[in-house]
Amino acid sequence: MPENTKTSPASQTLSRGIRILEVLADARGALTIDEISARLGVHRSIAYRLVRTLEDHRLVTRDAAGAVGLGARMAALAAGVAHDLQAEALPELTAIANELGMTCFLAVLDGGECITLASVEPRHAVASVAQRPGARHPVTVGAPGKAILAQLPPAEWPAGAPSSLPADVETTKDRGFATSHDEVIPTVQSVAVPLALRGQRPAAIAVVHVATALDDAAIAARLQRSAEAIRDSLAG
Numbered sequence: 001m002p003e004n005t006k007t008s009p010a011s012q013t014l015s016r017g018i019r020i021l022e023v024l025a026d027a028r029g030a031l032t033i034d035e036i037s038a039r040l041g042v043h044r045s046i047a048y049r050l051v052r053t054l055e056d057h058r059l060v061t062r063d064a065a066g067a068v069g070l071g072a073r074m075a076a077l078a079a080g081v082a083h084d085l086q087a088e089a090l091p092e093l094t095a096i097a098n099e100l101g102m103t104c105f106l107a108v109l110d111g112g113e114c115i116t117l118a119s120v121e122p123r124h125a126v127a128s129v130a131q132r133p134g135a136r137h138p139v140t141v142g143a144p145g146k147a148i149l150a151q152l153p154p155a156e157w158p159a160g161a162p163s164s165l166p167a168d169v170e171t172t173k174d175r176g177f178a179t180s181h182d183e184v185i186p187t188v189q190s191v192a193v194p195l196a197l198r199g200q201r202p203a204a205i206a207v208v209h210v211a212t213a214l215d216d217a218a219i220a221a222r223l224q225r226s227a228e229a230i231r232d233s234l235a236g
Contacts, residue, residue: 016040017050021059021070025134030067074134085200086118088233092226093120093205100219102207105131107144107192109201112158114139114148117203129188129208137184140165143192146178147204151196177220178204191216193223197234205230 023039024031031039037047051068054060058073089106096104097120105119115136139145140161149157149165150172157165172178177193184190185208192206205223212219 013050016042016046017054020047020050020054021074024060024068024070025132026136030063030069032067036068070134084234085197085203085230088230089205090118090120092230093118096120096205096207096222096226097122098124100207100209100212100214100222102209102212102219103129103131104205104207104223105133105144106195106203106205107148108203109139109148109152110136112139113137114142114145114204129185129210131208141180142184143178143180143190144204144206146172146180147192147194147206148202150178150194151202175217175220176224177216179216191219191223193220193227195227195230197231 019040020036023036033044033048033051036051037044040047051060051062055062055071058071060068061071062068086106093104093106096102101122101124103119103121106117107114108117109115113136116131116133118133119131121130137145138158139148140158146165146168149169154166168178172194177191179192180190182188187210188208189210189212190206190208192204195203195205197203205227207219207223
């Protein structure tokens with residue numbers, strides 16, 4: 001998305017560097033300098049200097065062809081975010097992923113977006129849907145978003161929500177879980193349950209899959225057991 005210079009923050013260089021990290025996190029693979037400059041709406045030379053600075057801090061890496069991807073240092077920084085929550089959630093996410101044969105992840109509210117904080121892919125599944133930490137989408141779509149919004153009053157929802165969202169969130173509250181089909185990624189389905197934690201941002205535990213013999217309620221029941229275990233561990 002090209003930058004709007006009228007609303008650029010005081011530290012434009014810092015803002016552009018952060019945008020590069022966000023662009024790389026949203027990308028399905030590595031990007032060239034030209035692709036990065038186009039997505040930021042800046043000259044190639046500016047994008048190149050920013051990438052070099054991020055590379056010096058090991059936040060990005062470049063392959064032999066010069067394509068840019070997120071660096072391992074990003075994983076270390078991400079591990080420090082909500083460390084206790086991630087530590088308690090990871091064993092539960094792993095158990096769910098391997099029991100159900102689906103990718104299981106922890107999502108939290110980040111402004112108007114739902115961001116994946118941690119995820120685990122099933123060990124023995126023939127095929128699974130990738131859901132990488134750092135992936136984000138508007139909180140107004142998808143099962144995790146509905147599970148998160150079920151914990152907030154409508155006055156705190158982002159503007160521009162789909163007209164169907166209030167009814168979907170009410171259904172989530174009534175039955176204790178949310179579902180989505182093809183809302184975030186085509187052909188992908190998701191089931192999510194709210195994870196309300198005292199003193200922390202609204203969160204959700206979710207799975208993503210393409211097809212399964214399990215019904216949504218059975219999947220949600222398994223997620224709810226883990227959500228309760230995480231709440232109990234953090235409250236203890």
